[in-house]
Amino acid sequence: MADREPVELKLREQVVLKLRELILGGELAAGQRVAEIPISERLGVSRTPVRQALTILAQEGLLSAAGKRGYVVHAFSAKDILDAIEVRGILEGAAARLTAEAGPSPDLMQALEACLAEGEIIATQEHYGLDDDVRWVGVNGRFHKLIVEASANAALISALALNDKRPFASAQAVLGGDAPSRPIARRHHEVVLRAQAEHKRIVEALRLRQGTRLQSLMQEHARLAQANVALFRPA
Amino acid sequence: MADREPVELKLREQVVLKLRELILGGELAAGQRVAEIPISERLGVSRTPVRQALTILAQEGLLSAAGKRGYVVHAFSAKDILDAIEVRGILEGAAARLTAEAGPSPDLMQALEACLAEGEIIATQEHYGLDDDVRWVGVNGRFHKLIVEASANAALISALALNDKRPFASAQAVLGGDAPSRPIARRHHEVVLRAQAEHKRIVEALRLRQGTRLQSLMQEHARLAQANVALFRPA
Structure with missing residues (x-):
């Protein structure tokens, strides 16, 4: 995971x-053809990283193979997005x-409490704005990452990493878009x-090693993201 | 999923x-370097498919990136294998x-009953042998695939497909190895x-739409494979 990559x-x-x-x-729309040469020219990079990137995106399901070295952009429905959020949960x-069953380490609990404290400051801002969105995405990402990595199950961590690449599936996608309007900032x-509030209950259940309750809380917590889908992609 | 590939x-x-x-x-052992040219010479294919294959295997976690276009074979421990089986469950x-919550279709129930009937004939063979192993792997694979695909959740199906590529993680890996000795055939x-016997309970719970019971049965059913790990890979 933490390999130093060339x-x-x-x-x-x-x-x-x-x-x-x-x-x-949506700049590369569903059904549109994507080929190595035009992409390498558009991005100003050589063909090798483009070829590898196309292979990876096809494995992820964002592209479908179509003819010799060609791909088309795969169409994603609202159901695809909700399904991926369900899988994250x-x-x-x-x-x-x-993690609850194995017993959480004191270090983990301390790191999660630090996330709660930082999150509390952000959430209770009197004038909530774009900066707070950015800060929240950071602390929220750390919170979720701490819990997932504490499972120490490489297959699970890897399955989540794959799923996170699907549109709107990751915990980081809970907010998004730049320069939101005032009504969206309120939302x-x-x-x-x-x-x-849900993070607090999650930490409590983990401290008490209430595995079943924690699983339900965490699974339901992911559904917060489902409510956001309509914001970006009206049905 | 069913794209016709070039x-x-x-x-x-x-x-x-x-x-x-x-x-x-184990022919390419943990820690061993794997590079494009020797592999393409060894397999008698051009470098393009080898390059793409190496990228894919690195994404799966079987290889780790190490220097320019080079990879090393990733080491897998018994814990890695047990973890991947846990994730399959x-x-x-x-x-x-x-599937239980949405209500199983009559077609699905009929196909699962057919698997049960075929499985019953194999399991009750008087002289169980290698041929029966092969037949079981077939009917077992169909049984698991039917249940997974009935979820109609592309993200879930894709997460399982990735996980199935890990050593001993797939339902197909429940048996394995060729020409087993008599004690292994008995096992x-x-x-x-x-x-x-577990498949029968699973079909019953699905017919009765007992979602929670079914989830527990299916999750525990995967653990049958954990018992097999010791056979191939003593701790």
């Missing part, structure tokens, strides 16, 4: 991120339960207040 | 399968629960008898 792999990862953004943002719930603040 | 992708898939076999069989259990027969 420069070539970093470039490939950047191309993966850029292509994913173009697809999710299932996996995060299982990870939390495994974000409501989501953050609910999420922070 | 010849080039089929070749890539063959290289992936062959390399996976060499790694899991979590995902198959969730798939079965979702296989015991596993098949238990698995068949």
